[in-house]
Amino acid sequence: MAKQETEMLKGILEGVVLHALSNESTHGYEIVSWLREKGFGDIAEGTVYALLVRIEQKGLVDVAKAPSEKGPSRKIYSVNQKGNQYLEDFWSTWGALRLRIENLK
């Protein structure tokens, strides 16, 4: 991936994934393919799984185990109250930053 994009994604990817989970609780593998659909195709799987562990440890999501027809059991992540609060902050921070950047040009 382009190095610039890698750095820009910092602090953003977490919000993006959380946003996805707030629409529909699901598991890591599904998130990865969802990201690819949304144009974040170059993101490494390892990055996503690490991120999921992180938001779990921060207490932003609840986790449930679910069996899979094909493959190891899944971990289903769903955004909880704290996660929704975080998500709200994320969007407002993003909006403010976006505005300031656009005003530069």
Place this chain on the structure above:
Amino acid sequence: MAKQETEMLKGILEGVVLHALSNESTHGYEIVSWLREKGFGDIAEGTVYALLVRIEQKGLVDVAKAPSEKGPSRKIYSVNQKGNQYLEDFWSTWGALRLRIENLK
């Protein structure tokens, strides 16, 4: 500063400063106050100076020494060819990312 914003700035601040320098070559202290004007008020001085060293080492800017009426001599940074290329990439990366994010909502 809010932790979310700190992370979001990664990879962006560099482009912002480079953009400022492309409009007018100037020195670190001036950049800091320019950033404050533009709404990036919470950015620590140390951060800016470290960033300037970085882009200098990357060869994105040329540096000239200039005396100051009041205080130690200044280092005047000006964007060179490589820096302009980097800046172009920065804006295109930013534009693409911004679009993808906005499309999520």
Place this chain on the structure above:
DNA sequence: TACCACTAGATAGTATCACTAAGTAGCGCG
């Protein structure tokens, strides 16, 4: 059976970047 492809997740180590905190240094003013 042996192998491969796909699903699903974990882990160890690295690089980058913004941060805090503290310092150096020159100048003018009361």
Place this chain on the structure above:
DNA sequence: CGCGCTACTTAGTGATACTATCTAGTGGTA
């Protein structure tokens, strides 16, 4: 002389995305 402003430097920290590799289960196929 001490204070405030200008101007830059440095050491150390924390967060995050990266690469690369690993474990594991299921089904298909030569």
